[in-house]
Amino acid sequence: MDFSEQFAKKIFSTRIGGGSFGSGDQIYKFEKIKRARREALKNFPNRILINMGVGEPDDMATDSTVEALCCEAKKYENRGYADNGCDEFRSAAARYMQSLFSVSLNPKTEIVHSIGIKAALSILPLCFINPGDVVLATVPGYPIFGTHSKYLMADVIGLPLCAKNNYLPDFESIPNEILKRTKVVIVNYPNNPTGACATEKFFSELVALAREYKFLVINDAAYSALAFNREDRVSIFNANGAKEVALELHSMSKGFNMTGWRLGWVCGNEKLVGAYAHVKDQSDSGQFLAIQKAAAQTLNNLFIPENNGKKYSERMGKIVPILKSCGFDVTPARAGFFLYAHIPSSLEYNGERVNFLLAEGFAEWMIKVLGIVVVPWDDVEPAVRFSMTFGSKETDEDELINLFRDRMSNVRFKFHRAK
Numbered sequence: 001m002d003f004s005e006q007f008a009k010k011i012f013s014t015r016i017g018g019g020s021f022g023s024g025d026q027i028y029k030f031e032k033i034k035r036a037r038r039e040a041l042k043n044f045p046n047r048i049l050i051n052m053g054v055g056e057p058d059d060m061a062t063d064s065t066v067e068a069l070c071c072e073a074k075k076y077e078n079r080g081y082a083d084n085g086c087d088e089f090r091s092a093a094a095r096y097m098q099s100l101f102s103v104s105l106n107p108k109t110e111i112v113h114s115i116g117i118k119a120a121l122s123i124l125p126l127c128f129i130n131p132g133d134v135v136l137a138t139v140p141g142y143p144i145f146g147t148h149s150k151y152l153m154a155d156v157i158g159l160p161l162c163a164k165n166n167y168l169p170d171f172e173s174i175p176n177e178i179l180k181r182t183k184v185v186i187v188n189y190p191n192n193p194t195g196a197c198a199t200e201k202f203f204s205e206l207v208a209l210a211r212e213y214k215f216l217v218i219n220d221a222a223y224s225a226l227a228f229n230r231e232d233r234v235s236i237f238n239a240n241g242a243k244e245v246a247l248e249l250h251s252m253s254k255g256f257n258m259t260g261w262r263l264g265w266v267c268g269n270e271k272l273v274g275a276y277a278h279v280k281d282q283s284d285s286g287q288f289l290a291i292q293k294a295a296a297q298t299l300n301n302l303f304i305p306e307n308n309g310k311k312y313s314e315r316m317g318k319i320v321p322i323l324k325s326c327g328f329d330v331t332p333a334r335a336g337f338f339l340y341a342h343i344p345s346s347l348e349y350n351g352e353r354v355n356f357l358l359a360e361g362f363a364e365w366m367i368k369v370l371g372i373v374v375v376p377w378d379d380v381e382p383a384v385r386f387s388m389t390f391g392s393k394e395t396d397e398d399e400l401i402n403l404f405r406d407r408m409s410n411v412r413f414k415f416h417r418a419k
Contacts, residue, residue: 005019008020008021008022008023015150015151029360029363029375029376030375032360032364033053033363033364033367033373033375036363036364036367036368037049037367037373039367039368040367040368040371043368044371047371048371048394048395048400048403049371049372049373050371050372050373050390050400050403050404050407051373051387051390051392052372052373052374052386052387052388052390052404053373053374053375053385053387054373054387054389054390055192055338055375055387055389056253056254056259056389057253057254057257057259057308057337057389058389058390058391058392059257059308059391060257061256061257061258061261061298062257062298062301062304064297064298064301065256065258065294065295065297065298066294068293068294068297068298069290069291069294072289072290072291072293072294073288073290075290077289078288078289078290078293079289080289081285081286082113082285082286082287082288082289082292083281083285083286084112084113084277084280084281084286085112085113085286085287085292086113086289086292086293086296087107087108088292088293088296089113089263089265089292089293089295089296090107090108090111090112090113090265091107091296092295092296092297092299092300093105093107093111093113093250093265093267093299094106094107094110094111095299095300096250096299096302097235097237097250097267099302100224100225100233100235100302101224101233101234101235101237101238102238103235103237103238105237105267106270109270109273109274110243110267110268110269110270110273111265111266111267111273112265112266112267112273112276112277112280113263113264113265113266113286113287113292114249114263114264114265114266114280114287115262115263115284115286115287116251116253116262116263116264117220117222117249117250117251117253117264118144119262119283119284120249120264120266120276120280121142121144121145121148121220121249122144122145122148123276123279123280123283124145124148124218124247124266124276124279125145125148125149125151125152125154125184126148126152126279126283127275127276127278127279128183128184128216128275129148129149129152129154129183129184130152130154130183131152131153131154132153132154132155132181133149133154133155133181133182133183133184134154134155134156134157134178134181134182134183135149135154135155135156135157135182135183135184135185135186136157136158136159136169136174136178136182136184136185136186137156137157137158137159137185137186138158138159138161138169138186138187138188138191139158139159139160139161139379139380140161140193140194140377140379140380140383141161141186141188141191141192141379142188142192142220145184145186145218145220146186149184154183155181157178158379159171159174159185159187160379160380161191161194161196161380162380162381163342166196167191167194167196168196168198168202169187171205171206171209179209179213179215180213182213182215183215183216184215184216184217184218185206185210185215185216185217185218186217186218186219186220187206187217187218187219187220188219188220188221188222189219189221189224189234190221190223190224190226190227190232190333190334190335190336191223191336192222192223192336192338193338193340193375193377193383193385194333194338194340195332195333195334195335195336195338195339195340196333196334197227197232197234197334197335198219198234198236199234200234200238200239203219203234203236203238203239203242204239204240206236206239207236207239207240207241207242207245207246208241210245210246211241211244211245214245215245216245216246216247216272217236217242217245217246217247218246218247218248218249219235219236219246219247219248219249220249221235221236221248221249221250221251222249222250222251222253222254222264223254223255223335223336224250224255224335225250225254225255225256225305225308225309226254226255226305226308226309226312226335226336226337227309227334227335228309228310228312228313228334228335229334232334232335235248236248237267237268243268243269244269246268246272247266247267247268247272247273247276248266248267248268249264249265249266249267250264250265250267251263251264252264252295252298252299254336254337255304255305255308255309256295256298256299256304256305256308257304257308258295258298261291261295262287262291263287263291263292263295309335312336312337312388312389313332315337315388315390315397315401316332316333316339316388317332318401319339319386319388319401319404320332320339322401322404322405322408323339323341323386323408325409326408326409326411326413327344327413327414327415328341328342328344328413328415329341329342329415337387337388337389338385338386338387338388339385339386339388340377340383340384340385340386341383341384341386342381342382342383342415343356343359343362343376343382343383343384344356344362344413344414344415345414345415345416346414347365347411347412347413347414348411348412348414349369349410349411349412356382357382358376358378358382359376359377359378359382359383359384360376360378362376362382362384363375363376363384366384370407370408370411371407372404372407372408374386374387375387
């Protein structure tokens with residue numbers, strides 16, 4: 001064993017693989033997608049790539065938001081550390097929660113900003129998780145809270161989301177002994193990638209369970225501003241007693257086209273939010289105050305997420321019929337910008353038959369052969385996510401949709417289910 005191997009075994013933590021860190025040959029799905037995309041561009045340099053794998057808005061932040069940032073960035077008082085945030089942003093977030101969900105929050109004690117939801121999800125486990133605790137996390141879903149909980153030696157158990165249950169978790173299937181050990185249940189509604197929305201009834205039942213077994217519920221509500229119908233604009237705090245056992249995370253990224261700006265907030269009762277603020281204060285020095293103040297002004301403009309939601313809904317209205325004509329069992333999402341569909345078991349293209357067991361293989365085929373980028377999910381059932389954020393500066397939207405129709409129509413997809 002040479003020095004570098006000895007050093008690796010000693011220096012790297014076991015939570016990231018210890019001495020084997022960096023030596024494995026596992027390639028994660030998003031890296032595989034990038035590689036397949038590069039191969040497709042190399043093999044077909046003149047073909048337009050239809051990128052339906054993007055998980056972020058395809059529009060810029062509004063001119064008024066950018067102008068507000070420029071104005072605030074010039075102010076001397078905004079140059080310093082933000083720490084746990086400014087009053088303007090907290091107050092704007094409180095008004096937003098009241099306007100969109102009829103939820104009343106104290107902006108001084110029940111709201112703290114985050115440098116995006118990803119940062120919040122990586123900090124929150126430090127507030128609540130001890131070795132041996134159980135975390136229940138909906139799958140498919142965003143893995144950050146679960147990953148950091150595993151770092152802290154928690155047992156992370158997936159709650160499968162299936163179409164037969166409207167992509168809501170089945171809590172009755174969880175053994176009582178697991179519920180007794182559960183410290184945190186993390187859900188994500190409106191859901192990525194399924195597009196499902198939770199109901200107030202669902203949240204009420206979840207809150208009742210949390211109060212009975214004394215666990216914390218965290219709802220990642222990043223897509224809440226993009227619920228297409230008013231009845232789907234539901235916060236967990238619409239459920240009685242939720243504030244005592246729940247936190248909710250909101251984002252400026254999806255609804256307000258501010259993805260790279262990295263800003264969101266954590267809200268709930270004073271003690272739970274206070275725990276987050278305490279640990280966050282040891283983790284970062286806050287987001288740039290000019291960004292917070294620009295976002296505070298932007299949160300008053302609810303027409304921005306409404307217009308975005310209308311755009312994504314209209315795109316779904318054009319893409320869903322194409323997928324259905326190809327045999328996919330897909331319905332428009334109720335929120336967000338993703339369509340979620342089970343993959344075909346096989347297909348025929350140019351006289352060749354290709355079989356699929358995993359969505360990962362299907363996604364790579366779609367990219368390499370058809371030049372259509374989709375994201376695979378094999379957590380529960382093989383499925384892929386078609387993103388409606390496929391806008392391009394180079395190509396007209398209708399042209400992209402027509403290209404998508406033409407390429408898909410040249411394939412004969414076969415599914416296990418009876419047609």
